[in-house]
Amino acid sequence: MSGSTRSGCMGLLFSAPTLTPVVLGVGAGLLLGLSSDRHRSLAAFVAVVGVLGGLGTWLTLLLSGKRLDPDVARKRREMLACLDELADARQFPPSAESDRVAAPAQAERP
Numbered sequence: 001m002s003g004s005t006r007s008g009c010m011g012l013l014f015s016a017p018t019l020t021p022v023v024l025g026v027g028a029g030l031l032l033g034l035s036s037d038r039h040r041s042l043a044a045f046v047a048v049v050g051v052l053g054g055l056g057t058w059l060t061l062l063l064s065g066k067r068l069d070p071d072v073a074r075k076r077r078e079m080l081a082c083l084d085e086l087a088d089a090r091q092f093p094p095s096a097e098s099d100r101v102a103a104p105a106q107a108e109r110p
Contacts, residue, residue: 009062012058012061012062013058015061017057017061018054018057018058018061019054020054021050021051021053021054021057022050022051022053022054023050024050025046025047025048025049025050025051025053025054026047026050026051028043028046028047028050029043029044029045029046029047029048029050030043030047031043032046033047
């Protein structure tokens with residue numbers, strides 16, 4: 001197995017779609033197991049299902065062989081760079097409406 005394939009496998013293993021079911025399943029299993037003695041088998045079942053869900057997701061991502069299109073990756077990087085620029089509020093001047101005094105609202109009538 002080459003280094004790039006190994007890093008790709010590890011990247012998929014520690015990606016959000018793979019880790020989410022594992023963390024949720026094991027966390028819910030721990031919560032159920034520690035909260036009540038009666039639900040130990042349910043806790044074990046939930047934890048095992050979470051781990052199996054993560055394993056299934058990892059294998060699906062690994063065996064599908066689909067990788068992100070380079071054009072889509074480039075467009076994503078451009079959009080994320082634009083988000084940083086938009087978050088900087090100093091580039092936008094305050095609006096003219098922000099300096100106006102607001103008219104008081106009329107009292108509601110019963």
